[in-house]
Amino acid sequence: MLSVVGILLGLALLIILALKDWNIIIASLLASFVVIVFSGVPLQETLYEAYMIGFKNWAGNFFLMLAAGSVFAKLMEDTGSAQVISNSIMKLTGKESLLKIFIGIWLVTTLLVYAGINVWVIVFVMMPIMYPIFKELDIPWHIALAVFTLGANCMGNWLPGAVTIYNIMPMKYLGTTATAGWKISLFSDTFAVVLSFIYIFYQLKKSKERGEHFVKPERLTITELSDKNLPSPIMAFAPIIVTLFTLNVFNIEVFFALTLGCLTCIILMSRNLENVLATLNKGAGNSGLPVIGTCAVVGFGSVVAAVPGFETITNAILQGVPGSPYVSWVISVNALAGVTGSASGGLGIALDALLPKYIDLGLNMEALHRLSALSACGLDTLPQNGAVMTILTIFGLSHKEAYKHMFWISVVITVLSCMPAVFAAYLFY
Numbered sequence: 523m524l525s526v527v528g529i530l531l532g533l534a535l536l537i538i539l540a541l542k543d544w545n546i547i548i549a550s551l552l553a554s555f556v557v558i559v560f561s562g563v564p565l566q567e568t569l570y571e572a573y574m575i576g577f578k579n580w581a582g583n584f585f586l587m588l589a590a591g592s593v594f595a596k597l598m599e600d601t602g603s604a605q606v607i608s609n610s611i612m613k614l615t616g617k618e619s620l621l622k623i624f625i626g627i628w629l630v631t632t633l634l635v636y637a638g639i640n641v642w643v644i645v646f647v648m649m650p651i652m653y654p655i656f657k658e659l660d661i662p663w664h665i666a667l668a669v670f671t672l673g674a675n676c677m678g679n680w681l682p683g684a685v686t687i688y689n690i691m692p693m694k695y696l697g698t699t700a701t702a703g704w705k706i707s708l709f710s711d712t713f714a715v716v717l718s719f720i721y722i723f724y725q726l727k728k729s730k731e732r733g734e735h736f737v738k739p740e741r742l743t744i745t746e747l748s749d750k751n752l753p754s755p756i757m758a759f760a761p762i763i764v765t766l767f768t769l770n771v772f773n774i775e776v777f778f779a780l781t782l783g784c785l786t787c788i789i790l791m792s793r794n795l796e797n798v799l800a801t802l803n804k805g806a807g808n809s810g811l812p813v814i815g816t817c818a819v820v821g822f823g824s825v826v827a828a829v830p831g832f833e834t835i836t837n838a839i840l841q842g843v844p845g846s847p848y849v850s851w852v853i854s855v856n857a858l859a860g861v862t863g864s865a866s867g868g869l870g871i872a873l874d875a876l877l878p879k880y881i882d883l884g885l886n887m888e889a890l891h892r893l894s895a896l897s898a899c900g901l902d903t904l905p906q907n908g909a910v911m912t913i914l915t916i917f918g919l920s921h922k923e924a925y926k927h928m929f930w931i932s933v934v935i936t937v938l939s940c941m942p943a944v945f946a947a948y949l950f951y
Contacts, residue, residue, distance in 0.1 A: 525831030528560020536822060537905045540921035546815045546911060550822040557822075561829035568828060576824025577817040580908065584642065584816075588912070589809040590780035591646035595916075596805030597787040598761065599744055601794040602751065604650035606758035612655060620659070624669050624722065627652060631673025636684045639766065640776060641674045641909050645916045647762060648674070653744055662734040663742075665726050667917050668927035672718045674913070675903055675932040677711050679865075680895035687866050688898050692891040695873045703892025705950045710896055710943035717938070718931050725927065742918025743808055753791045761786040812915040816908045823863045823906055835861055836871070847883050848947045851876070851890065852897045852940045860901030863908070869898035886951035893943055900937040903928060 532553040539549035551573075558568050598604045611630070615622040627648075634644045648670060656666045679686050682704035689700055696702070738744075752758075765783035768774040774782070788798060795801055826832055839857045854876055859868030873894070880890060903910055905921060910928060914921060 525561035528557045529831045532557035543922040547818045550818040554825040572824045572828035573821040577821040580820040586777040592809035593805035595646035599650045600801045601791040603758035608654040628673045632678040635678030660736045662729045664924040667924045671931045688895045692894045696887045698891040702888040706892040706946040709946040710939040713942045714939040739918035757790045812912045816911045819911045848944045855897035856900045865898040865902035889947040889951035903932040
């Protein structure tokens, strides 16, 4: 029981310190100490065999991808490609309606997610595209994170037909198709999008009342260009098209797909680069903070998973959450995603350990599929999630400055959207 208390206190400490703008490495270590002490496990052994192993494994799995993504983003900035794409969005939407602009950005981001692009790649692509738009319109930069979150961390992940792990995993267990339970999405997705846009414009109104304007964060490294010597739209879009095409059509590993995108940038737009080597060096250097910060958060998660309290919490969930079947399934998947700090991790545990019981209850397979994909994307984005840390770092923002937007849109509104989803499950299935 003390170990469970330690996990809850450690998580609370990590959240509080992050929101108070503590360095995430220090915050994760202090939170890990709390978990270790309350759990009564060896300090040194747990730090080296849990924290550092988690730290090292995450870096080993994702460093190349993040480094390539960082270089790709820098090339898109320095060639002026990001500026051209931003200008194209503005031409399509106009400057008069912020709603049209935000919808445009949201749709582009959602389509990238829907096509199966990893959020760690999307953030490198979208951030430099969004920057000139928010600067020109004098919109506080933290609002950009809210718009990005709606596209990258929400609906695109669980939409029927999405090429995402959350939509594909249930297919293997339930024998369903990628569009299974699409009627549920009509309810849940409409609810989530409408409520999220209401939230975004409410926050924009409050920030304007506080006299906030666009201010470039000190943590953000980005090249600001004039409209001179910009590439043509065809050239500007080419690196993104090459990356997406090789990643999704030829199924090339993401690091190599991004590398091909970088090469496309250099070959087509070398005349737009003042110094190719300087851009490559800067891009590679920019990957350091996202990698280290995310590794630290993952290290804390590994400590939590290594102590007895984690198994206690997981078993309590697996033994059965009370409530009607669809409701208890939604709660269970959400809870497991929150405990593990991973949408795919929590969903995997639920599908392996809990699904047979719910199938035996005679529940509709299509409904279970869509509820699974939706529920996995709620509590997973608590502050200790690795993707949260990476996205905040790429945007040059801290937990204190902007995590509230991720919390309200990706956690609260997504969890609330499970209610109309359950209603639709009972109504149609």
